[in-house]
Amino acid sequence: MCVVSVSPDGTKMVAVGDTNQVFVYNISRQGQYELIQTLNTVKDAGFSCAWDHSSTKFAVGCQDGFVCLWDVRRSKRLTQLTSQQTNGRGAVRSVKFSQSSSLDLLAFTEHTSFVNVIDARTFETRDILRIGTPTAELNLTGLTFSSDSRSIFVGTEQTILEYDDEGYRLVPSESNVFRHLHRLFLYYQKFYFNYLLRWPEYNVIATSLDGRPIGYVMGKSEGTDSNWHGHVTVLTVAPSYRRLGVARQLMRRLEEVSEAGQMWFVDLFVRISNVAAVRMYQGMGYSIYRRVLQYYSGPEEDGLDMRKALSKDRLKQSIIPLKHPVHASDLDY
Numbered sequence: 001m002c003v004v005s006v007s008p009d010g011t012k013m014v015a016v017g018d019t020n021q022v023f024v025y026n027i028s029r030q031g032q033y034e035l036i037q038t039l040n041t042v043k044d045a046g047f048s049c050a051w052d053h054s055s056t057k058f059a060v061g062c063q064d065g066f067v068c069l070w071d072v073r074r075s076k077r078l079t080q081l082t083s084q085q086t087n088g089r090g091a092v093r094s095v096k097f098s099q100s101s102s103l104d105l106l107a108f109t110e111h112t113s114f115v116n117v118i119d120a121r122t123f124e125t126r127d128i129l130r131i132g133t134p135t136a137e138l139n140l141t142g143l144t145f146s147s148d149s150r151s152i153f154v155g156t157e158q159t160i161l162e163y164d165d166e167g168y169r170l171v172p173s174e175s176n177v178f179r180h181l182h183r184l185f186l187y188y189q190k191f192y193f194n195y196l197l198r199w200p201e202y203n204v205i206a207t208s209l210d211g212r213p214i215g216y217v218m219g220k221s222e223g224t225d226s227n228w229h230g231h232v233t234v235l236t237v238a239p240s241y242r243r244l245g246v247a248r249q250l251m252r253r254l255e256e257v258s259e260a261g262q263m264w265f266v267d268l269f270v271r272i273s274n275v276a277a278v279r280m281y282q283g284m285g286y287s288i289y290r291r292v293l294q295y296y297s298g299p300e301e302d303g304l305d306m307r308k309a310l311s312k313d314r315l316k317q318s319i320i321p322l323k324h325p326v327h328a329s330d331l332d333y
């Protein structure tokens with residue numbers, strides 16, 4: 001038996017079969033396959049494999065009840081998950097990632113009775129769906145997500161069942177991953193629309209040559225008098241398009257808009273541990289204006305308020321660093 005999965009961007013393929021080895025291939029533009037990595041599962045053969053929507057992470061579901069996860073850019077396993085059942089009933093039959101980036105989920109079926117739904121951003125939170133009852137166990141044949149990732153279809157030997165947070169088979173717990181991520185999605189939808197309506201010129205999307213979004217910056221103008229400035233709210237670039245100068249270009253656009261608006265400076269907040277971003281901002285002329293204690297939650301961490309003076313601030317008064325850190329509750333801007 002051999003099962004393969006091609007990454008959504010069409011550049012990689014993973015293959016598993018009657019062995020504990022996992023084969024990763026590069027697919028060239030001419031359609032040629034080159035073996036680039038041979039990895040090992042925990043012990044037993046892989047039964048199913050799948051890529052996440054960013055084409056960087058892939059999962060392999062195994063006969064011994066493990067799901068092994070890798071990032072294609074590294075040979076070390078990212079993590080491994082286990083089934084609810086330890087005997088042959090826990091053998092992983094089907095593993096899938098949701099393909100809509102607004103709900104990052106991984107789901108896998110066990111041979112009987114259980115579907116595991118995991119938050120694929122951290123792989124730490126999971127919901128467990130019980131199919132059938134303890135006295136009437138059902139063999140599970142496979143699963144797939146709906147295109148909007150709001151529900152999961154689970155195949156049994158007799159039928160296909162749909163599970164979602166509003167459908168006829170409710171995911172039971174209030175704290176379930178579906179509901180949590182969906183709420184988060186609705187929150188962000190509102191948040192993003194507000195930005196697009198109020199500061200359209202500050203919201204820029206970078207696309208690949210074939211028109212797919214690969215990164216974006218969201219920002220706004222705020223403050224009065226010498227505090228009139230541009231603010232970077234979100235900046236992100238898809239993992240497979242990083243280190244190509246995309247973020248730098250997006251930031252330049254935001255700076256141009258702020259210059260055109262006669263602003264004094266541009267500022268942003270960044271996690272103190274986000275070395276890549278801090279280095280990028282420093283490389284573009286940003287400096288640390290102040291440290292903000294416990295600015296971030298989940299995990300709790302201090303933030304750096306970084307600023308770059310624009311041409312209106314000829315004396316660069318706006319970026320003179322504060323001598324002491326401030327607390328998040330002291331911030332006006």
Ligand SMILES: CC(C)(COP(=O)(O)OP(=O)(O)OC[C@H]1O[C@@H](n2cnc3c(N)ncnc32)[C@H](O)[C@@H]1OP(=O)(O)O)[C@@H](O)C(=O)NCCC(=O)NCCS
Pocket residue numbers: 235236237238241242243244245246247248249268269270271274275276277279280281283
């Ligand atoms: C930070 C981020 C936006 C950078 O995007 P990017 O398009 O890869 O950045 P660029 O290619 O424009 O890189 C510009 C410079 O940043 C620095 N940089 C970027 N990624 C880096 C990394 N992983 N390690 C060290 N430096 C890095 C480098 O100095 C780089 O210049 P160089 O490639 O000429 O050496 C991207 O890594 C990302 O989306 N991260 C997750 C979201 C995030 O942290 N956003 C910022 C929140 S404030």
